Amino acid sequence: YLNKIFLATIGKTLHQYIIELRLTAAENLLIAGNLSVAEIAETVGFTSPTLFITNFKKRNNMTPTQFRKELQKFS
DSSP, rough: OOHHHHHHHHOOHHHHHHHHHHHHHHHHHHHHSSSOOOHHHHTTTTTTTHHHHHHHHHHHSOOOOHHHHHHHOOO
């Protein structure tokens, strides 16, 4: 029931929303640049680095490592 209400109100499932929050937090940690990808995955609540990388790549069209390298180009 909660998921149905959440979907109708927000436009995505509760699970999708939580994943988005975790990925946003991960992007901020990648920008900070002092944690490994595995540490970031654990910090933001993914059960494995592989799951984190898969979700990150789906959202950003690049891996977390590629994301970090792109940021370094502009620093």
